[in-house]
Amino acid sequence: MAYTVQRDVRDQLRAWLPKIVLSPTIAILAIFVYGFILFTTYLSFSNSRMFPRYELVGWQNYEKLFNLRAWDIATTNLMIFGGLYIGICCILGLFLAILLDQRIRHEGFIRTIYLYPMALSFIVTGIAWKWFLDPGIGLEAVVHSWGWESFSFNWIKDRNMAVYTIVIAAVWQTSGFVMATFLAGLRGIDTEIMRAAEVDGASSFALYRRIVIPQLRPAFMSAFVVLAHMAIKSYDLVVALTNGGPGTSTEMPATFMYSYTFTRNLMGIGAASAEIMLLTIAAIIVPYLWSELREKKA
Template sequence: MRDRLQNWLPRIVLAPSFFLILFFVYGFIVYTGYLSTTNSRMLPSNEFIGLSNYVKLFGLSHWETALTNLAIFGILYIGISSVLGLALAILLDQKIRAEGIIRPIYLYPMALSFIVTGTAWKWFLDPGIGLEHTLHQWGWESFHFDWIKNRHFAIYTVVIAAVWQSSGFVMAMFLAGLRGVDNEIIRAAQIDGASGWRIYRRIIIPMMRPVFLSAFVVLAHLAIKAYDLVIALTGGGPGRATELPATFMYSYTFTRNQMGVGASSAIIMLIMIFSIIVPYLYSELRSEGRR
């Protein structure tokens, strides 16, 4: 009886949280999928209309704008964060003296919420009170940096703020990967006369493929569900210049009272995330099986 109790006790303790997650996470995902096939507007409706909301969604120019902005934001955000994070990790991997001070400084932005980051960068980039205004007061009257007000460049201000917040986290991931490389392999390469750059390019970086994949999955997930940073920084504007799928979903669900269309956009976002997570999990399980 005692052995049975010991075996069942962890399951009993975990059962409430398991059922809460099952209901409030996966249950509402299923319910959102159901709403996307109904004629729901301000309130949920049981009138089944099939895939009509998805057809309507992909016929909207606003959704096309959101997907285009997501492509621009995602490619630049993932690419720059990865390159900058790797460069910072390689710098710290040189065992510099101030590593204990520099590492927390780089990691600090990740401790902030995206709302705080967006608000801070909004003030910094605002031509009336931020960088441009300050440089004008210092005498540099010809300096202009109005990207946050320019519909053609506003999306790049979102990239700048997102990279500033996430590159330190990516650096920590890469630094952990660099510190996990077997020193014997590096010493053998050094004995063979390989330079430091050649060792990183030919040996260390190729061995960090799982870290690159993990960083890509994390950053891609953050890019797809980006909402609070955009709302705090640009509010989706000017116009719809920084509209992303997450802001589109909120707007059509709670502002335009098109709950069915908003739910269908949420399901499309979920499919995007699944298309990234599932291959990653498959790759990890396959590598575990080979071991």
């Protein structure tokens, strides 16, 4: 009888131990993530300025937000940056993955080189590219020292071109990650299908266009979701590289949110911009998760 009781106690401990271990993490997540999301939502409907206020003003902050020229500039820059960033990363990552999939020599070393930038923080990447693109000390100065005096590359100082320098730095950092994602997808494709197509006389271009790339749809979706999420919340790279300038030419929603919340002391408008960013990310991630769950059930 005593042995049975001890066994029941041990079984109950085994069942409760994972819950006990995970409960602090779940509590912290609930408070400091979802709790603050709800708090930010509340602030977006309040008249908060330097400090939180709890007097609700309805949709006034959202109306003011969409009437601000700075928000229009930030969203336009995000569309330019996000479109180029996602498109170039996917194309370049796929190209590199196809090259590495040819079982070339020293593949592990080359793959490590491509993945290394992902180990750096966006702050380090932004500062490094800021030095490299600075006309006074970077690429332009080096080329001038070689004797090519007419060479000019001052995009980082040009209001019309500065946003493209952010694209260059972001692509440099994350294209290796996209390459690894596509390479994992390529290694998971059934080789028998490809061999059968080669026997039927399919060219390499047709092989990749009709067989390989369509089977990489999950990898494309994963890369798109990750890159879109990183583009929407891009803050540290922008601050380190251009600090939103020249002027507001590289302002992004994340830098707009920080500026209006902590610099201009318009916390209600800043919270409203944060909610728009959250809804945009949710509009990307939720359909992706729903399609993944549907495929697993099927």
